[in-house]
Amino acid sequence: AQKITQTQPGMFVQEKEAVTLDCTYDTSDQSYGLFWYKQPSSGEMIFLIYQGSYDEQNATEGRYSLNFQKARKSANLVISASQLGDSAMYFCAMSETLSGGYQKVTFGTGTKLQVIP
Amino acid sequence: NAGVTQTPKFRVLKTGQSMTLLCAQDMNHEYMYWYRQDPGMGLRLIHYSVGEGTTAKGEVPDGYNVSRLKKQNFLLGLESAAPSQTSVYFCASQQGYEQYFGPGTRLTVT
Numbered sequence: 001a002q003k004i005t006q007t008q009p010g011m012f013v014q015e016k017e018a019v020t021l022d023c024t025y026d027t028s029d030q031s032y033g034l035f036w037y038k039q040p041s042s043g044e045m046i047f048l049i050y051q052g053s054y055d056e057q058n059a060t061e062g063r064y065s066l067n068f069q070k071a072r073k074s075a076n077l078v079i080s081a082s083q084l085g086d087s088a089m090y091f092c093a094m095s096e097t098l099s100g101g102y103q104k105v106t107f108g109t110g111t112k113l114q115v116i117p
Numbered sequence: 118n119a120g121v122t123q124t125p126k127f128r129v130l131k132t133g134q135s136m137t138l139l140c141a142q143d144m145n146h147e148y149m150y151w152y153r154q155d156p157g158m159g160l161r162l163i164h165y166s167v168g169e170g171t172t173a174k175g176e177v178p179d180g181y182n183v184s185r186l187k188k189q190n191f192l193l194g195l196e197s198a199a200p201s202q203t204s205v206y207f208c209a210s211q212q213g214y215e216q217y218f219g220p221g222t223r224l225t226v227t
Contacts, residue, residue, distance in 0.1 A: 004159070033214050045160075045207060045218035052214070091159055095214065100167050102148065103211055107159025 002027045004092050004108035012114050013082045020067070021077040021111045023092030029053075033095040034075040036066065039110070040088040048090075051075060079113075087115045119143050123208050123219035130198045130226045138193040138222050140208030148211035149191040150175075151183060153204040154221075160207060166191055198226045 003026040013019035025034065036048040051059040051066045059066040067076040075094075079086055092108040124139040140149065147168045152160040162175030166185040180202060182194045195202060203226045209216040 037218075043205065043221050043223075045209075045221075047215055047217075050214055093159070102165060102167050102173075103214070103216070105150075105160075105162070105216065107161075109157060109159050 002029075002032075002094050002096060002104070002106040004094050004106050006092055006108035006111050008111045009109075010112040010114070012116055013079075013086075015084060015115055015117050016081055018078060018080045019082055019113065021079070021090050021092075021113065023075045023077065023108060025073050025075060025092075025094050027073075027094065027096065029096055031097070033097075034066065034068065035093040035095065035105075036064070036075075036077045037091045037093060038086075038088045039091065040085075045091075049077070082115045084115050084117060087113060089113075121208060121210055121217050121219035123206075123222050125222060126220065127223050128225070130195075130224065132199060132226060134198050135194070135196050136198065136224075137195075138206055138208075138224075140191045140193070140219055141189055142191075142210040142217070143189060144210060144212060144217065145188070146210035146212050146217075147188070149185065150209045150211070150216065151181070151191065151193045152207045152209065153177065154207060155204050163193065163206075198224075200226045202226050 005024045032053045034051045038046040049061045065078045089110045095105045121142045150165045151163040164183040169188040206222045208219040
């Protein structure tokens with residue numbers, strides 16, 4: 001069974017500094033996807049970044065990068081140059097595509113990031 | 118494009134009452150999902166649908182029913198609400214590897 005672990009319930013970062021949010025996963029599948037979502041206080045789930053298990057290069061999207069270490073089964077999110085608007089809950093998730101195209105997604109418990117001015 | 122919309126945004130029910138949450142998407146996606154989010158936990162899958170007329174159980178289906186009569190709509194029903202169903206409910210549709218989420222419905226059962 002898939003499992004996602006986020007060990008940091010909460011983190012603080014100074015504005016303009018970089019921060020790394022940890023995520024480890026467990027799966028016996030060879031093909032899977034890893035995601036990060038942002039959930040601000042307004043409640044919506046915002047897709048940030050995706051990494052496929054066969055992708056050799058780390059995914060990047062603007063200030064977000066996913067540090068994918070397959071052997072360690074980790075998929076940490078790095079946010080560079082933090083902004084006040086980055087204060088939110090961040091969820092790591094893993095997907096497994098089953099027969100028929102259904103995507104089973106398992107979410108971690110989240111890390112609450114607070115950016116300090 | 119409105120994306121994924123959910124109705125209502127907030128609702129308070131008394132124990133034993135019934136209600137239906139509506140999810141609508143205008144992106145012509147085949148796959149749709151219902152999740153619930155509880156404090157200190159990530160999202161957990163309730164039910165999902167791989168196309169019009171088909172539904173299946175997810176991780177926590179007890180106490181819920183769903184229907185997908187039209188491709189664009191995915192309904193989540195609570196026949197007899199219980200306080201344990203107090204939660205925030207998210208609907209999502211899928212294109213490729215990405216799931217697109219609705220804004221959520223905050224349900225309180227007293």
